[in-house]
Amino acid sequence: MGKSARHMSIYPFCDPLAAQRVVEANINFAAYLPCRIALLEDSKGKAWLVMMNLYMMIHGAALTDEQK
Numbered sequence: 240m241g242k243s244a245r246h247m248s249i250y251p252f253c254d255p256l257a258a259q260r261v262v263e264a265n266i267n268f269a270a271y272l273p274c275r276i277a278l279l280e281d282s283k284g285k286a287w288l289v290m291m292n293l294y295m296m297i298h299g300a301a302l303t304d305e306q307k
Contacts, residue, residue: 245280252276264302 253274262269276290 245282245284246278246286247280248278250276250278260305261302265300268300
């Protein structure tokens with residue numbers, strides 16, 4: 240982008256069929272898609288893996304075992 244920046248990579252991991260099953264259970268979970276993990280470098284050069292905490296979706300919703 241023509242500007243110096245620390246390292247950042249974004250990796251998408253959603254399985255489209257799994258996403259469909261979860262959204263069919265509760266359309267509000269579409270806001271959590273796609274599932275992503277980011278590899279970021281902080282201002283001190285330390286690497287971090289960052290992702291949304293999916294605990295609330297997996298354990299807080301009425302999902303079947305297959306959807307989980």
